[in-house]
Amino acid sequence: MSAGGWSAEQVAEALIRSGELALYLIDGEGRTAFANAEALRLLGYDEPAALIGRPSHETIHYKRPDGAPFPAAECPLLAVRLQGRGDRRDRDWWVRRDGSMLPVSYHAAPISTATGPGVAVMFRDLTATLRAEDERRRHEVEQALLAEVRASRARIVEAADAERRRLVRDIHDGAQQHLVQAVISLQLARGAAGPGDAGPAPLIDEALEATRRATAELRELAAGIHPAILVHRGLAAAVRGVTARSRPPVELDVVEARFPPSVESTAYFVVAEALTNVSKYAEASRARVRVAVEGDDLVVEVRDDGRGGADPARGTGLRGLRDRLEALGGGLAVGDAEPRGTLVRARLPLTPAGGPGPAAT
Structure with a gap:
């Protein structure tokens, strides 16, 4: 042939x-x-x-x-x-x-x-083939380990948030309630003393004022640990609450929806920390907060018209938030805004963390 x-x-x-x-x-x-x-x-x-x-x-x-x-x-x-x-x-x-x-x-x-x-x-x-197979297996092992690390970090964040919520409940149901009862008892004692009683009345007034201050401070402490409004009414209400006290004035564009607890709490703390920095350092006349769903992510943006030049490496607040975001599979970017000011942008996956995701941009 x-x-x-x-x-x-x-x-x-x-x-x-x-x-x-x-x-x-x-x-x-x-x-x-x-x-x-x-x-x-x-x-x-x-x-x-x-x-x-x-x-x-x-x-x-x-x-x-x-x-x-x-x-x-x-x-x-x-x-x-x-x-x-x-x-x-x-x-x-x-x-x-x-x-x-x-x-x-x-x-x-x-x-x-x-x-x-x-x-x-x-x-x-088969040398090249086996080398490629070894590299593929190594990559698969690394990806599996990375996914487990991310999932583990996410579980730690979620457990910490659950502990925050439990602590706030304990404060509200325990020490705060006792202080409220003390205020009521002191008010009754003050009423029984009479307006012209110069004996115990000043001491009661002093104790009543101290108890009221302690109640207010305890309420502020609980809000800093985990705002009750975040648990009961959601992210939008909590953001409105924190921006109502903010200086400079803040324009809001926040989605009205509920999200997983760890996502809501992280988004809230991004807004709170960013607005604290705006108030302290930005010399801004106004700020804008935007919270929106983009694809499978919740995106949080805090923009101001201040002097710019923010450096997240110099502050522990933003560094801690970046660690928290990355533990949930998200990311944080901080940079200058156009035409001036600073833009803080966080991205939070709305599905459980378990694999690598792109950093915020």
Whole structure:
């Protein structure tokens, strides 16, 4: 049979000599009978004479990758010669001249030689393939570990938020209620003392004022830990509450919806911290807060028209918020706004953190 005027023998010879395919022949005595240039290169031989005529198994197949001996009786290449049946291996390990291991895939077929049944082996180097597989597995392991770290950090944030809410409830139901009862009791005592009573009345008035101040401070403390309005009425109401006290005046554009507790609390603290910085450092005449859903994220923006030049690395507040956002799979960006001022932009995934996400831009 011919192909384009070429005989089968000519085609085979062209393939053998092309260097694209590694060809290795074993004669009827189990010795290396031939190796083309590509086979010699892969096996680490500079010249055929160093390989030809040597026992095949004892030269290229005598040990396993872990260094354990590989008995000739178990050699699949020799089995092809003895049994007269072809064999295909997707992965095997041969020994180079320097003793290092060469990963190969091959197809072995029985052939007739002058010394008896032999074997023709076409093989391919798998080094690059195995390296790519190792890299892929390493990447998968790293991604799995990263996902677990992110999920773990998110669980820590959520647990901390739950503890904040519990602490605020305890303050409200415990110490704050006791102080309210103390105020009521002091008011009753003050009423019983009478307006002209100069004895205990001043002391009662002093205690009443101190108790009222303690109640107000405790209420402020609880709001700083976790605002009750955030729990009961949601993010929009909580943002309106914090901006109502803000100086400079704040323009609001906040979505009216409820979100997961950790998302709402983080978004709230971004707004509160950013507005605190505006009030302290920006020298701004006004600010704008925008909270919106964009795709699968909640985006929080606080913009002012102040002097700009904000540096989140210099303050612990924004650094802590960045850590919190990243723990939830989000990000924080702080930079100059156009035409002037500062823009704080946070992005919060609305689905549970578990994989890497792009940083806020």
